[in-house]
Amino acid sequence: AQSVTQPDIHITVSEGASLELRCNYSYGATPYLFWYVQSPGQGLQLLLKYFSGDTLVQGIKGFEAEFKRSQSSFNLRKPSVHWSDAAEYFCAVGKRETSYDKVIFGPGTSLSVIP
Amino acid sequence: NAGVTQTPKFQVLKTGQSMTLQCAQDMNHEYMSWYRQDPGMGLRLIHYSVGAGITDQGEVPNGYNVSRSTTEDFPLRLLSAAPSQTSVYFCASTRGGGEQFFGPGTRLTVL
Numbered sequence: 241a242q243s244v245t246q247p248d249i250h251i252t253v254s255e256g257a258s259l260e261l262r263c264n265y266s267y268g269a270t271p272y273l274f275w276y277v278q279s280p281g282q283g284l285q286l287l288l289k290y291f292s293g294d295t296l297v298q299g300i301k302g303f304e305a306e307f308k309r310s311q312s313s314f315n316l317r318k319p320s321v322h323w324s325d326a327a328e329y330f331c332a333v334g335k336r337e338t339s340y341d342k343v344i345f346g347p348g349t350s351l352s353v354i355p
Numbered sequence: 356n357a358g359v360t361q362t363p364k365f366q367v368l369k370t371g372q373s374m375t376l377q378c379a380q381d382m383n384h385e386y387m388s389w390y391r392q393d394p395g396m397g398l399r400l401i402h403y404s405v406g407a408g409i410t411d412q413g414e415v416p417n418g419y420n421v422s423r424s425t426t427e428d429f430p431l432r433l434l435s436a437a438p439s440q441t442s443v444y445f446c447a448s449t450r451g452g453g454e455q456f457f458g459p460g461t462r463l464t465v466l
Contacts, residue, residue, distance in 0.1 A: 249395070274454070283359075283445055283457035284398075330397060343455065345390075345397040 242267050244333050244346035252352040253321050261316040261349050263331030272334035273314040275305055279327045290314065301325070326353045357381055359448050361458035368436040368465045376431040376461050378446030386449035387429040388413070389421065391442040398445065404429055436465045
């Protein structure tokens, strides 16, 4: 069955430090992969996505993610975190059903940033 | 271009009451979805629609109904509210390839 795990429930980093959020998925083929960000009291916003091709994907707000097929991972990275990056981050896996792209979300990782 | 809109933003219900959460999108997307978000569980799919007149159940459909009479609107109905339905509800509109656009959410409390 399709599933997504985000091993870190909560991460705290200092402003200016680097960041890596982990995501592992379970799926029989190469899925679509997404990272979304949710600021407090807001809906989710797409940071980046991977469908095929280059395994290093660039997104908005200076984020990037790398698809590693051998590890079934799609970790999110940012070289220097800003205080405004404090939010909840969700990894998601999608696959094509007969008429719909079914998307499964991970449980989320909450990021706190120390000034 | 408003994207995906949801009303109301907040709602308090008593057990047994019914209500409808409204969702509308102006992007002409065929696919729309309803999710609920609970702490530590991510987003779970309630119902979805692949076009006007076509709906189907997601992961947690019990206690909820949907209909899709137009491309723009996808309301979610709670038939008889229960405390277990206290949650934040998100509507999403999907472009081809799974990328989803989310509304701002409705925070529902059932007493």
